[in-house]
Amino acid sequence: MSKPNSPTRRGFLDFLIAACSAITTAALAIPGVLYLWPAAKGGGSQKVEVEGAKSMAIGQSKTVQVGSLAVIVVKQRSGFCAFSAVCTHLGCLVKWDTGKKQFLCPCHAAAFDEKGKVVSGPPPAPLVEVSVKEVGDKIFVSTA
Ligand code: FES
Incomplete structure (x- = not known):
């Protein structure tokens, strides 16, 4: 039996999945944002x-x-x-x-x-x- 507030395998896997999801979302969203707003990457006049x-x-x-x-x-x-x-x-x-x-x-x-x-x-x-x-x-x- 695990103690409350002690790290568990399930908690670690939940954290890992959340971290991977966040990285994947950022990797997909950043190029899209730069495409839609070229000035954000220095594409102004x-x-x-x-x-x-x-x-x-x-x-x-x-x-x-x-x-x-x-x-x-x-x-x-x-x-x-x-x-x-x-x-x-x-x-x-x-x-x-x-x-x-x-x-x-x-x-x-x-x-x-x-x-x-x-x-x-x-x-x-x-x-x-x-x-x-x-x-x-x-x-x-x-x-x-
Ligand atoms: S890229 Fe197809 S004709 Fe120029």
């Missing part, structure tokens, strides 16, 4: 200079990291444009093809035109445009 942008040739691109987002900056005749490099289908990273003047996604052979609109393939939406600003002789991209 950020501004990054595009190094060497002024020396880019027309049609040339550069990929820069703005916070957690990969951004493709393309120098076009009309000026610089920038889009999220994340394909709107399943999230693969697109690349700029200078010859075709298109953003190409290697995962499911999608193509986006130079304005980010879907030309072919399964993406349901255009690429997300990113703000580009020219300040003096520097180019900045920023996410809102």
Whole structure:
């Protein structure tokens, strides 16, 4: 017979199950919360200079990291444009093809035109445009 307030095997197993349940719940909930509130992981507005942008040739691109987002900056005749490099289908990273003047996604052979609109393939939406600003002789991209 066990004494009151003394640890029992059943009490220890109840504690172990509760602790495992709490850890599992936290492991599932934290990524969900960070997905729903990107600012909680520092995903707020950020501004990054595009190094060497002024020396880019027309049609040339550069990929820069703005916070957690990969951004493709393309120098076009009309000026610089920038889009999220994340394909709107399943999230693969697109690349700029200078010859075709298109953003190409290697995962499911999608193509986006130079304005980010879907030309072919399964993406349901255009690429997300990113703000580009020219300040003096520097180019900045920023996410809102
Ligand atoms: S992820 Fe880009 S086309 Fe499927």
